Amino acid sequence: MPTAAATSVADVIASRRQDLVELSHQIHAEPELAFAEHRSCAKTQALLIERGFELTTAVAGLDTAFRAVYGSGDLVIGICAEYDALPGIGHACGHNIIAASAVGTALALAEVADELGMTVVLLGTPAEESGGGKALMLDAGAFDDIAATVMLHPGPIDIAAARSLALSEVMVRYTGRESHAAVAPYLGVNAADAVTVAQVAIGLLRQQLAPGQMCHGIVTDGGQAANVIPAHAEMAYTMRATNSESLRELETRMAGCFAAGAVATGCSHEVREPAPGYAELKPDRWLSSVIRAEMLRLGRTPVPEEVEASVPLGSTDMGNVTQVMPGIHPVVGIDAGGASIHQPEFAAAAAGPSADTAVIDGAIMLARTVVALATDAGERDRVLELQHRRAA
Incomplete structure (x- = not known):
């Protein structure tokens, strides 16, 4: 049975559907390249500021990196938002979907942060396509207080425990x-x-x-x-x-x-080497199992667990984060007519109806997964203990 908090976060996201879809479309309409995502960064911050998140800009010395914080609980959860685009083909990796779903997740978790003893941290992470924003922020200490980090990425299919190279x-x-x-x-x-x-x-x-x-x-x-x-x-x-x-x-x-x-x-x-290297993704097994259940609950069809490791994927600086703390980077599928990421057809689809659904589904899945972590005593203790070890 879903907890009251899980139901609550889903309701919050549903109620903000128009705002979140509009955010996705606005970022999509003005693609910006690595380390120069000034308009996209500001758009991503706007709904968080309105909700009362405490904002720190230019994190790690990066003009388009930020931390938006809400709550004061001992369980600190990170949510990564990406918003950079590709030269020539815009948001052919769908980072507008990532940013909007991250904001939806953060807004929903803010409503239950005090109840669940959480601190919600949305990290605006620039330059994933080229430059390694998360790796730079990780090295600068922007993730030091975080016990677990979540985000998602659009693609042609649903993958719960996505890997990367x-x-x-x-x-x-x-x-x-x-x-x-x-x-x-x-x-x-x-x-x-x-x-x-x-x-x-x-x-x-x-x-x-x-x-x-x-x-x-x-x-x-x-x-x-x-x-x-x-x-x-x-x-x-x-x-x-x-x-x-x-x-x-x-x-x-x-x-x-x-x-x-x-x-x-x-x-x-x-x-x-013009940028830090990207480590391979190391998805947390427990969090991955929860996100898989959430995909199935929403009527999605994630690839079977036994073939997840063989699905061809690219690379991401989220891999660096998952190497040092529990985290997940699931892929949420959108209908791109057979196109895959980094193709012009995928860029067009990233502002289409299935992409809008992915923004909402993705936010609900991530928020409910975090609620499950916060309310499972054993798993909560596990990630907190790992964070304390890192901090020692």
Whole structure:
């Protein structure tokens, strides 16, 4: 039987449906990129400020990161809101849905915070697509007082205990020497050729990659004029693996490929990481079981538990959070006509009727899951004990 608090939070979210859907659409209509989500950040804060949440801005030194806090109970629950978009294709990852559902969850939990001895913390986390906002906030202590963290992500299907791949990104810059491509090519040192050699080496490496390892990249600078031997060239590469240990192995092998371009052409090269790496998701088993039950209760059809680990997924900085505290990152399905995330068709669907339903369903599922945690004495004690150990 649902508790009175579980029923209450669902009713609150249903009563705020218009506000939450409008928030989702407003963020969707003005997509903003990593670390520059100023309008989206302000929109996400508005309903929380109205409800009386205490707001701290520019958390971890990030202009578009914030913490909104309500209540004073010993059980501190984090809810992550994302709101950054993708270059060129807007909200093709549906972060507008994430932000709106997070706000709905927070508003609902505020109504029962005192009753359940909770402190509700909504964290505005920028730059998930590129930049690792949560990882930066985690390192800066923004999650230190939190016992468990929840959020959800839209996708083409429902997944209760979603997994993700560990990820790291690098920029590789080659430096050679300019020369006229016809008059004195032998005086030049071709940085673009270094890129070509490195990419050939990476292509050959792919045959020997371990299961779950992958790499993909683009050339961001290949020269400026065809009749000038380019002295500078640059690539951006992303590496992924099923876990952080496997990722480290892949990074070592990729480093050899990058170095091969320099050795073969006589260029120098520099490899830098522009953002923190993303760890793999480690969904909390108990919280995942509750969110699965909530999906089923709402008539959704999450993929069977036995195949969850094999569903192809991307990477998220929420993985870093779940490595250090109990947390979940379920996927809530929307109808995108067969499209998947990071496609223009998914961006269009992220403001459609099924996306609006996902905002409300998602908020209800997360809020009821948190209520279940707060009212289960054993599980409440478990997450509090883990938090106390981290703080010690």
